Amino acid sequence: xxxxxxxxxxxxxxxxxxxxxxxxxxxxxxxxxxxxxxxxxxxxxxxxxxxxxxxxxxxxxxxxxxxxxxxxxxxxxxxxxxxxxxxxxxxxxxxxxxxxxxxxxxxxxxxxxxxxxxxxxxxxxxxxxxxxxxxxxxxxxxxxxxxxxxxxxxxxxxxxxxxxxxxxxxxxxxxxxxxxxxxxxxxxxxxxxxxxxxxxxxxxxxxxxxxxxxxxxxxxxxxxxxxxxxxxxxxxxxxxxxxxxxxxxxxxxxxxxxxxxxxxxxx
Amino acid sequence: xxxxxxxxxxxxxxxxxxxxxxxxxxxxxxxxxxxxxxxxxxxxxxxxxxxxxxxxxxxxxxxxxxxxxxxxxxxxxxxxxxxxxxxxxxxxxxxxxxxxxxxxxxxxxxxxxx
Numbered sequence: 001x002x003x004x005x006x007x008x009x010x011x012x013x014x015x016x017x018x019x020x021x022x023x024x025x026x027x028x029x030x031x032x033x034x035x036x037x038x039x040x041x042x043x044x045x046x047x048x049x050x051x052x053x054x055x056x057x058x059x060x061x062x063x064x065x066x067x068x069x070x071x072x073x074x075x076x077x078x079x080x081x082x083x084x085x086x087x088x089x090x091x092x093x094x095x096x097x098x099x100x101x102x103x104x105x106x107x108x109x110x111x112x113x114x115x116x117x118x119x120x121x122x123x124x125x126x127x128x129x130x131x132x133x134x135x136x137x138x139x140x141x142x143x144x145x146x147x148x149x150x151x152x153x154x155x156x157x158x159x160x161x162x163x164x165x166x167x168x169x170x171x172x173x174x175x176x177x178x179x180x181x182x183x184x185x186x187x188x189x190x191x192x193x194x195x196x197x198x199x200x201x202x203x204x205x206x207x208x209x210x211x212x213x214x215x216x217x218x219x220x221x222x223x224x225x226x227x228x229x230x231x232x233x234x235x236x237x238x239x240x241x242x243x244x245x246x247x248x249x250x251x252x253x254x255x256x257x258x259x260x261x262x263x264x265x266x267x
Numbered sequence: 268x269x270x271x272x273x274x275x276x277x278x279x280x281x282x283x284x285x286x287x288x289x290x291x292x293x294x295x296x297x298x299x300x301x302x303x304x305x306x307x308x309x310x311x312x313x314x315x316x317x318x319x320x321x322x323x324x325x326x327x328x329x330x331x332x333x334x335x336x337x338x339x340x341x342x343x344x345x346x347x348x349x350x351x352x353x354x355x356x357x358x359x360x361x362x363x364x365x366x367x368x369x370x371x372x373x374x375x376x377x378x379x380x381x
Binding site: 052053054055056057058059060076077078079080081082083090091148151152154155156 | 327329330338340341355356357358359360365366367368369372375376377378379380381
């Protein structure tokens with residue numbers, strides 16, 4: 001997972017640098033972190049700082065929200081709404097999906113996942129994602145809720161279902177998940193033939209970083225990184241194209257470090 | 268966005284260590300950790316801290332200029348100017364002279380029991 005960055009020596013945003021007014025940097029030497037694209041080609045005796053690719057280490061989430069995953073005992077759930085209030089993750093101490101993830105948009109889920117069907121019975125839920133010990137729900141676009149009370153309703157539904165010990169996703173559904181190679185091939189085709197040509201006009205580029213089970217991780221680069229419309233592009237364009245190409249696709253994770261965007265289109 | 272007052276990092280090295288002292292890049296400045304303890308040899312744990320007192324834009328841990336550094340895990344404790352403190356944990360990553368790993372993460376969203 002790469003996150004291209006910019007040459008820090010070109011910084012002109014007026015932000016305070018470390019050490020200004022406080023302390024000097026410990027080491028005074030040319031900064032090695034530079035732009036990934038192009039800096040290797042500068043060449044010559046005045047070649048700039050050596051470029052490094054900035055990669056992302058896997059972020060270790062506190063599975064079960066501090067509670068050890070268990071198959072018995074009390075069901076414990078922690079809710080974590082997003083900053084925009086559009087979605088909320090429910091971290092449980094039960095393994096909901098092992099080795100795969102599952103995404104529901106509310107159609108034909110009763111037989112596939114009774115738990116998801118029960119959650120869709122609550123008002124305003126647009127989609128449900130299951131991954132590991134986490135269940136995440138996304139609300140319809142024009143809906144806002146008071147999360148403390150709404151999350152309590154969702155938590156009660158989850159707790160009631162999990163207390164039975166019933167499988168969360170039906171076995172026959174799991175058997176229909178394509179293998180990783182097939183998912184990688186089909187998603188890469190969508191990236192190459194549909195998405196990247198479409199966002200090339202904005203100097204954007206999408207990279208498929210990995211496929212694990214039926215979950216994919218992508219990064220948004222070029223003009224997409226840090227762009228104010230990146231979220232819309234991701235949800236309205238990329239998600240839809242990916243799910244059309246691979247109907248059994250599970251989670252889609254965006255690993256882009258948008259705060260480090262060097263070339264947002266609307267900068 | 269609040270400033271990072273200080274951050275403390277603990278790096279667990281896996282099978283392949285490095286003899287070079289860990290370096291990091293904060294907002295384009297190449298720095299070494301203050302008060303380093305431990306080591307970066309195979310199986311060792313390194314700890315260090317730094318007080319940038321600045322708004323973060325970049326925080327990368329650089330790979331060694333020579334050889335490969337297999338990192339089994341990284342833990343970072345951030346202390347912000349608004350008084351908030353939080354920890355971030357990363358899994359395994361392999362660094363060398365061509366790459367660096369991003370260490371900066373915004374504070375996690377608060378959670379509550381339901």
